[in-house]
Amino acid sequence: MALVDEPTIKLDVITLLSHASWPVRATTGILIAASCLVWMIAALKFLQLARLRASSTAFERLAREATTGRALVELAAQDRHSPGARIVRELEARRTTSLERLRAAADRAIVTERQRAQVLLSSLASVASAAPFVGLFGTVYGIMDAFVRIGAAKSAALPVVAPAIGEALVATAIGLAAAIPAVVFYNFIDKRVGDFTSELEASASEWVSLLAESNEAFPLFASPRKGR
Numbered sequence: 001m002a003l004v005d006e007p008t009i010k011l012d013v014i015t016l017l018s019h020a021s022w023p024v025r026a027t028t029g030i031l032i033a034a035s036c037l038v039w040m041i042a043a044l045k046f047l048q049l050a051r052l053r054a055s056s057t058a059f060e061r062l063a064r065e066a067t068t069g070r071a072l073v074e075l076a077a078q079d080r081h082s083p084g085a086r087i088v089r090e091l092e093a094r095r096t097t098s099l100e101r102l103r104a105a106a107d108r109a110i111v112t113e114r115q116r117a118q119v120l121l122s123s124l125a126s127v128a129s130a131a132p133f134v135g136l137f138g139t140v141y142g143i144m145d146a147f148v149r150i151g152a153a154k155s156a157a158l159p160v161v162a163p164a165i166g167e168a169l170v171a172t173a174i175g176l177a178a179a180i181p182a183v184v185f186y187n188f189i190d191k192r193v194g195d196f197t198s199e200l201e202a203s204a205s206e207w208v209s210l211l212a213e214s215n216e217a218f219p220l221f222a223s224p225r226k227g228r
Contacts, residue, residue, distance in 0.1 A: 027138035069214030128182035135175020142168020
């Protein structure tokens, strides 16, 4: 008895989308653009965090050798790119040895560094939360199109509804393909940013104590001598 070769079934996404209605195609285009945006943002954030961590580590290593406030301020003046150096310059700009004011200035500077490190994270969060619903919109519209085809053909045969349902499910799949990496990248990058700012907070506490104890860091604002 001769065996009959079964036909090979292939999932051709491009063919499905080429025959899809324009709302499904527009939705798919938006999701593809969002997916590309996610990967581009992730690459930029990885490079940014690597650069920030490298410059911060280098500055903190040199700052450990500073024994006076003046030495720390001079070290920060030579470094224009390190987050730690920016914090020290912000502390020096306050021109005070008050421990409480220096702590408040350090907290404000760390908030600024955190905001700088979190740039574009909101875009990842938006894609992660919105992409599944955008894909669901394409799916709903595709299913509606399937029912319209059933009414026009007056038949619920599989060849009538299968193409429209396939087009609809492709929109959902692409929505998930955009949302899942966005969630993973957001959580990973947010964790790295949190670790980075925690390290800055620990180092800033030491710098605040050093500057508060050293009047050499603020010679212009030392108590003036009374004239005889």
